Amino acid sequence: MAMRELVTGGAACAVPGSSSSSNPLGALANAIIGSSSKTQGRLQEIPTSTAAPSDSRFYPDTNDHLSALPGSDFGNSLQQPHTQGSEFLSGFRSANQNGFADAWDEIQHQNQIPPHFDQFHGPVPAALPQPTLDGPPQRVLSSFLHSFVGSSHGSIPFRPTSLPLLGLSEGDKQCIRDRSSIMARHFFADKSEDFINAQVNALLSSLEIDSDARVKGPLPGRFQELEDYWNESQGMVRPGAPAVDGWITEYSQHRAAHGDPDAWARSFEQQHGANGWASEFEKEQSQLTSVDQMRGVNMPNFEAMEQTRMLAHTLAQNNDPKFQNSKFLQFVSKMSRGELIIDDNQVKPATYGDWAAEYQQQYTRGPSWADEFAHNQLSHGPEQWVNEFGTEREQHGSIDDQWVNEFSKLHVDDWAEEFEQQVGENSAANWENAYDEFMNEQVAAKQRSDASRGVYVFSDMNPYVGHPNPLKEGQELFRKGLLSEAVLALEAEVLKNPENAEGWRLLGIAHAENDDDQQAIAAMMRAQEADPANLEVLLSLGVSHTNELEQAAALKYLYGWLRNHPKYGTLATPELSESLYYADVSRLFIEASQMFPKDADVHIVLGVLYNLSREYDKAIESFQTALKLRPHDYSLWNKLGATQANSVQSADAILAYQQALDLKPNYVRAWANMGISYANQGMYEESIRYYVRALAMNPKADNAWQYLRISLSSASRNDMLEACDSRNLDVLQKEFPL
Amino acid sequence: MADSTKLKSDALLELMKQHLTTDAGKQITKKIGLVYQINIAPKKIGFDEVTYVVDLKKGEVTKGSYEGGKPDATFSFKDDDFIKIATGKMNPQLAFMRGAMKVKGSLSAAQKFTPDIFPKPSKM
Numbered sequence: 106m107a108m109r110e111l112v113t114g115g116a117a118c119a120v121p122g123s124s125s126s127s128n129p130l131g132a133l134a135n136a137i138i139g140s141s142s143k144t145q146g147r148l149q150e151i152p153t154s155t156a157a158p159s160d161s162r163f164y165p166d167t168n169d170h171l172s173a174l175p176g177s178d179f180g181n182s183l184q185q186p187h188t189q190g191s192e193f194l195s196g197f198r199s200a201n202q203n204g205f206a207d208a209w210d211e212i213q214h215q216n217q218i219p220p221h222f223d224q225f226h227g228p229v230p231a232a233l234p235q236p237t238l239d240g241p242p243q244r245v246l247s248s249f250l251h252s253f254v255g256s257s258h259g260s261i262p263f264r265p266t267s268l269p270l271l272g273l274s275e276g277d278k279q280c281i282r283d284r285s286s287i288m289a290r291h292f293f294a295d296k297s298e299d300f301i302n303a304q305v306n307a308l309l310s311s312l313e314i315d316s317d318a319r320v321k322g323p324l325p326g327r328f329q330e331l332e333d334y335w336n337e338s339q340g341m342v343r344p345g346a347p348a349v350d351g352w353i354t355e356y357s358q359h360r361a362a363h364g365d366p367d368a369w370a371r372s373f374e375q376q377h378g379a380n381g382w383a384s385e386f387e388k389e390q391s392q393l394t395s396v397d398q399m400r401g402v403n404m405p406n407f408e409a410m411e412q413t414r415m416l417a418h419t420l421a422q423n424n425d426p427k428f429q430n431s432k433f434l435q436f437v438s439k440m441s442r443g444e445l446i447i448d449d450n451q452v453k454p455a456t457y458g459d460w461a462a463e464y465q466q467q468y469t470r471g472p473s474w475a476d477e478f479a480h481n482q483l484s485h486g487p488e489q490w491v492n493e494f495g496t497e498r499e500q501h502g503s504i505d506d507q508w509v510n511e512f513s514k515l516h517v518d519d520w521a522e523e524f525e526q527q528v529g530e531n532s533a534a535n536w537e538n539a540y541d542e543f544m545n546e547q548v549a550a551k552q553r554s555d556a557s558r559g560v561y562v563f564s565d566m567n568p569y570v571g572h573p574n575p576l577k578e579g580q581e582l583f584r585k586g587l588l589s590e591a592v593l594a595l596e597a598e599v600l601k602n603p604e605n606a607e608g609w610r611l612l613g614i615a616h617a618e619n620d621d622d623q624q625a626i627a628a629m630m631r632a633q634e635a636d637p638a639n640l641e642v643l644l645s646l647g648v649s650h651t652n653e654l655e656q657a658a659a660l661k662y663l664y665g666w667l668r669n670h671p672k673y674g675t676l677a678t679p680e681l682s683e684s685l686y687y688a689d690v691s692r693l694f695i696e697a698s699q700m701f702p703k704d705a706d707v708h709i710v711l712g713v714l715y716n717l718s719r720e721y722d723k724a725i726e727s728f729q730t731a732l733k734l735r736p737h738d739y740s741l742w743n744k745l746g747a748t749q750a751n752s753v754q755s756a757d758a759i760l761a762y763q764q765a766l767d768l769k770p771n772y773v774r775a776w777a778n779m780g781i782s783y784a785n786q787g788m789y790e791e792s793i794r795y796y797v798r799a800l801a802m803n804p805k806a807d808n809a810w811q812y813l814r815i816s817l818s819s820a821s822r823n824d825m826l827e828a829c830d831s832r833n834l835d836v837l838q839k840e841f842p843l
Numbered sequence: 844m845a846d847s848t849k850l851k852s853d854a855l856l857e858l859m860k861q862h863l864t865t866d867a868g869k870q871i872t873k874k875i876g877l878v879y880q881i882n883i884a885p886k887k888i889g890f891d892e893v894t895y896v897v898d899l900k901k902g903e904v905t906k907g908s909y910e911g912g913k914p915d916a917t918f919s920f921k922d923d924d925f926i927k928i929a930t931g932k933m934n935p936q937l938a939f940m941r942g943a944m945k946v947k948g949s950l951s952a953a954q955k956f957t958p959d960i961f962p963k964p965s966k967m
Contacts, residue, residue, distance in 0.1 A: 620966065622966065648967050651967065652964075652966040652967055653851075654851035654854050654855070654926065654964070655851070656849055656851075656854075713967065716967065719854060719857055743967065744967040746965070747965035747966055747967045748965075748967070750965035751858060751964060751965055752861065753858075753861040753862055753864070753865050753962075755865075758965065774966060777966075778965045778966060781963045781964075781965050782965065784963060785862065785865075785867060785962045785963060786865070786866070786867050787866065787867030787870055807932075808930070811930060811931035811932055811958075812930075812931060812963055814931060815931045815958050815959045815963075818957075818959060819959045
């Protein structure tokens with residue numbers, strides 16, 4: 106991971122606007138991580154490798170490693186090799202971070218590599234005859250670079266080769282020069298400096314890149330200074346803040362030097378879509394989380410590694426070749442890969458596996474440099490963060506704008522302090538979840554926005570499509586109480602006959618009973634389009650909008666019910682239809698109920714209306730009147746229960762729901778309402794069981810999932826949150842049987 | 844209910860008000876012990892805001908600004924976003940990140956402003 110970041114630190118390293126050839130290098134980095142000869146631990150996790158690695162087997166296995174290169178069949182198997190690439194960070198949200206790196210690699214590949222690139226290199230021959238070097242420049246360059254990597258497997262001196270004209274820009278050259286010298290030091294870490302320089306020079310001269318004297322050479326005095334700071338901090342002396350400040354300033358200078366950040370933001374957005382921001386965010390998040398946890402008592406080992414890694418990453422983005430070559434940077438990046446450990450204030454080569462434990466020991470003895478770094482990072486990090494996101498403002502308009510301002514107004518120190526106070530309260534986990542949710546939300550965003558705009562969202566893979574009579578089937582299933590199945594059959598029906606009001610209506614009812622008001626509203630609106638005067642449809646819309654607390658819409662449909670009713674239509678006055686006032690509408694319904702007091706329907710509508718105005722006692726009365734006339738209406742019992750619950754008579758509500766469930770055992774809405782009533786009484790364990798029951802019948806009931814999550818944390822069952830977040834019903838049902 | 848542009852949040856905060864009189868509500872008051880002021884805007888934060896005080900010291904919900912000094916934290920939301928947060932559809936931290944929620948006052952007080960302090964509306 107660390108190394109890939111060093112190499113693919115593409116955003117900062119690639120020169121904007123140039124036809125950057127950084128993509129082969131990105132692929133190269135992946136190759137190294139998959140095939141570096143130094144890391145046994147890593148190799149065991151690579152799917153293509155066999156057990157018990159030893160140095161001798163790298164020769165014959167080279168083919169395997171290389172065929173697992175992302176470039177060889179990118180587009181489908183990118184994820185796997187990457188996520189297994191580094192065991193070090195695997196405990197630290199590596200999948201996401203890798204995802205980010207992957208995304209970069211992928212973008213670069215897609216944009217810049219001609220399609221036939223993926224036909225190139227099956228296996229690169231292990232014995233290193235130079236691959237055929239012809240074809241378009243990209244292909245030549247990448248195969249050339251691969252052979253350079255290949256040379257690392259056998260530590261064979263790399264021979265300069267003459268290449269056709271590649272037309273590399275200065276920026277490309279700079280990039281290759283800097284990165285290849287870093288890389289070479291990674292995979293030839295066991296070789297002498299001279300050997301490494303020879304290798305790099307061979308590579309560079311083949312590419313007609315000046316192997317600038319700056320690439321090699323010992324540490325200049327300036328970096329000696331940094332090393333001193335380093336040593337000092339190891340000796341438990343507080344490192345002066347200037348060192349860190351220095352890095353940060355330097356880092357930002359270099360960032361600035363790489364051009365207009367806005368341009369970068371725009372192109373990133375273009376290539377990557379909004380999710381790109383999310384992953385960037387995610388990355389920042391890990392920073393924040395790790396800082397936070399570091400300041401807590403237990404510092405997971407991976408965090409330490411992560412800190413080092415970020416330090417290495419930050420340093421690596423400094424494009425000054427002198428600096429890139431510095432022993433300090435090498436030291437830090439070795440640290441970050443766990444190749445060096447610090448034991449008793451002495452730097453030692455790592456024994457794999459023990460690294461973490463030893464580091465932990467070291468850490469607990471006193472404030473280590475990592476802690477210090479975290480400290481400084483914390484006070485400077487947010488500013489960078491704000492700057493970075495400031496660029497987003499342009500695309501997202503004023504709200505973000507205000508937000509950024511607000512954020513930067515916060516006193517960073519206060520923030521840190523308060524943040525620290527929260528450590529004991531799982532706040533880190535909350536923040537983490539916030540980001541996870543952000544990601545999920547991005548994914549689901551489109552669907553949701555469709556649904557909230559009243560567009561019906563059809564299920565994928567509907568088995569009833571092609572059924573000879575899906576409406577009949579749907580009605581049958583609905584009667585049997587198999588709501589989710591009925592939904593599918595009815596979807597098939599309305600796909601077949603989009604103007605079938607009855608199909609849409611029943612679909613809407615099925616969704617409402619399945620506790621999904623958004624879909625219910627969407628379906629009912631289609632039903633209303635097909636049959637504008639259908640009373641049941643109008644009432645359902647009124648009820649669903651009431652549930653969603655959309656009072657104006659609810660009022661409109663309930664008034665529509667009255668106006669279209671054969672008996673009460675005469676009461677409606679045309680001039681009302683434009684601007685509806687609740688008082689007028691309720692007055693009309695009271696009149697109607699006096700006209701025909703034995704009509705259960707009018708009492709039901711009146712009950713819904715009283716719910717809108719939150720006159721719950723009157724609403725309960727209306728529903729009870731209706732129930733006397735129609736005692737077997739399960740949805741009416743549920744309406745009574747919900748009204749009682751909303752007027753904090755939860756115990757009564759549970760009795761009413763029970764009535765509804767006796768009449769219709771698969772009534773998901775009533776099960777979910779049961780859960781709500783128990784939760785509102787503070788009986789969280791019970792509520793969990795009912796939510797789980799509801800979800801077992803309709804896993805798509807999003808509300809119930811959200812409420813379940815709240816109940817789980819209120820009941821201190823955080824151990825089950827993961828099952829909830831991954832919507833693992835098997836686990837939940839086993840844990841919370843009803 | 845005279846005008847039809849009422850906020851969704853009104854319904855929820857009314858429910859909250861009732862809820863705080865129940866045993867479960869009193870537990871929440873005991874657990875949190877803070878005063879929150881909530882500004883709710885129909886469309887855009889800062890415009891046409893309706894102010895509520897959710898006093899989890901006394902267990903009250905009142906309309907209008909807090910008069911007992913300084914609330915521990917003041918939040919500003921859009922109507923829809925407040926509903927999303929109170930019903931667990933949106934995580935408060937997430938809302939803050941996205942600018943859907945603004946916070947003034949103590950951050951540690953703000954951190955306790957979580958969906959579990961709100962009662963859930965039941966559905967007909």
